[in-house]
Amino acid sequence: MEEVLINPKAGFYINRDVFGAEGDFITSPEVSQMFGEMVGVWVMCLWEQMGQPDRINLVELGPGRGTLMADLLRGASKFEKFTKSLNVHMVEVSPALKKIQKITLKCNNEDSADTNLDESIATTLNGTPVSWHSTLDEVPTGLPTIIIAHEFFDALPVHQFQKASRGWCEKMIDVAEDSKFRVVLSPQPTPATLYLLKRCKWANTEDLTKLKHVEVCPKAMDLTQTIAKRISSDGGGALIIDYGLDGIVSDSLQAIRKHKFVDMLDDPGSADLSAYVDFPAIRHSAEEVSEDVCVYGPITQSRFLGNLGINFRVEALLQNCTEEQAESLRTGYWRLVGDGEVPFWEGPDEQTPIGMGSRYLAMAIVNKKQGPPVPFQ
Numbered sequence: 190m191e192e193v194l195i196n197p198k199a200g201f202y203i204n205r206d207v208f209g210a211e212g213d214f215i216t217s218p219e220v221s222q223m224f225g226e227m228v229g230v231w232v233m234c235l236w237e238q239m240g241q242p243d244r245i246n247l248v249e250l251g252p253g254r255g256t257l258m259a260d261l262l263r264g265a266s267k268f269e270k271f272t273k274s275l276n277v278h279m280v281e282v283s284p285a286l287k288k289i290q291k292i293t294l295k296c297n298n299e300d301s302a303d304t305n306l307d308e309s310i311a312t313t314l315n316g317t318p319v320s321w322h323s324t325l326d327e328v329p330t331g332l333p334t335i336i337i338a339h340e341f342f343d344a345l346p347v348h349q350f351q352k353a354s355r356g357w358c359e360k361m362i363d364v365a366e367d368s369k370f371r372v373v374l375s376p377q378p379t380p381a382t383l384y385l386l387k388r389c390k391w392a393n394t395e396d397l398t399k400l401k402h403v404e405v406c407p408k409a410m411d412l413t414q415t416i417a418k419r420i421s422s423d424g425g426g427a428l429i430i431d432y433g434l435d436g437i438v439s440d441s442l443q444a445i446r447k448h449k450f451v452d453m454l455d456d457p458g459s460a461d462l463s464a465y466v467d468f469p470a471i472r473h474s475a476e477e478v479s480e481d482v483c484v485y486g487p488i489t490q491s492r493f494l495g496n497l498g499i500n501f502r503v504e505a506l507l508q509n510c511t512e513e514q515a516e517s518l519r520t521g522y523w524r525l526v527g528d529g530e531v532p533f534w535e536g537p538d539e540q541t542p543i544g545m546g547s548r549y550l551a552m553a554i555v556n557k558k559q560g561p562p563v564p565f566q
């Protein structure tokens with residue numbers, strides 16, 4: 190899964206823009222500016238709870254086109270003390286997306302997109318310094334830190350296990366005689382079974398006995414521990430929003446190309462692979478590594494956005510716009526908080542009912558010093 194997504198030569202994310210109607214799928218920040226603005230409200234409230242520090246690191250993991258961060262910075266531009274405190278760090282592996290992010294954040298000087306991305310560049314949106322990194326470990330420590338991960342954890346590679354008569358075996362990818370990929374079951378338990386056992390330790394036995402398939406994401410557990418350690422030493426918090434479950438994940442790995450589900454073994458690298466996020470595994474991983482952090486949620490995206498005031502924001506924006514803009518604001522609003530029956534990725538068609546409001550969940554990991562973050566109290 191990792192090779193398919195981020196292989197430096199042929200990975201799905203590496204060479205192109207995969208978002209929006211022309212791409213393969215659409216995400217909340219691309220649906221409406223209100224998403225980034227509401228995340229901005231969350232970040233600002235946490236910054237207040239942290240005692241309005243003069244300098245903080247604001248980190249985004251997997252920023253896609255950079256739209257969320259641009260909307261956050263634009264939305265917060267009137268709050269000068271807050272925006273002046275920010276050092277923005279974008280954690281992105283894809284060179285193509287880094288270039289797009291730089292343009293979205295207006296960090297492109299005249300000679301634009303080819304400028305060295307390792308140095309921090311002030312965005313002309315409000316002067317905030319922005320720098321790019323390939324991993325969270327590269328982001329400098331020592332400042333209070335707020336981390337945003339929107340649809341990042343779902344891109345991390347999972348292991349899948351199936352209960353066979355010989356015990357839990359791992360699903361593996363094999364090459365068949367006709368040179369096509371196929372899924373096979375390991376003849377015996379594999380080393381990754383250790384992660385399965387760890388995950389099962391946190392599950393209740395009744396749930397486990399019912400399951401024939403279990404999906405585990407060791408990278409999500411490791412990343413959560415890196416996040417929790419950083420928050421416990423530097424202060425601050427993290428916001429994770431993704432589609433997932435508040436329980437063990439059974440069999441969710443999926444491939445999407447041009448807004449349609451496809452076979453994940455068909456032409457790897459040409460379709461997005463993603464899996465449901467196992468939120469309890471995130472909670473336990475954070476709690477296991479530090480006593481100084483508290484985990485809140487998950488709550489649904491509609492509750493998260495609703496309690497942060499998206500209704501007031503949409504009303505305010507509707508006061509001052511054209512009829513066309515009003516239509517797009519209303520559609521965007523319902524896409525973000527609505528509860529449609531049809532999965533949102535089935536089409537870019539504006540009429541498609543979508544259900545991002547309950548399908549997506551929000552979780553926060555914060556340093557205990559700050560107390561419960563809004564709107565998780």
Ligand SMILES: C[S@@+](CC[C@H](N)C(=O)[O-])C[C@H]1O[C@@H](n2cnc3c(N)ncnc32)[C@H](O)[C@@H]1O
Pocket residue numbers: 194195202216217218219250251252253254280281282283286323339340341344345
């Ligand atoms: C599903 S997209 C989400 C993009 C964006 N957050 C949004 O909501 O529009 C996943 C993002 O994570 C990046 N990414 C995926 N795997 C990564 C990894 N292992 N390290 C760093 N970035 C990664 C991708 O390039 C992409 O920017």
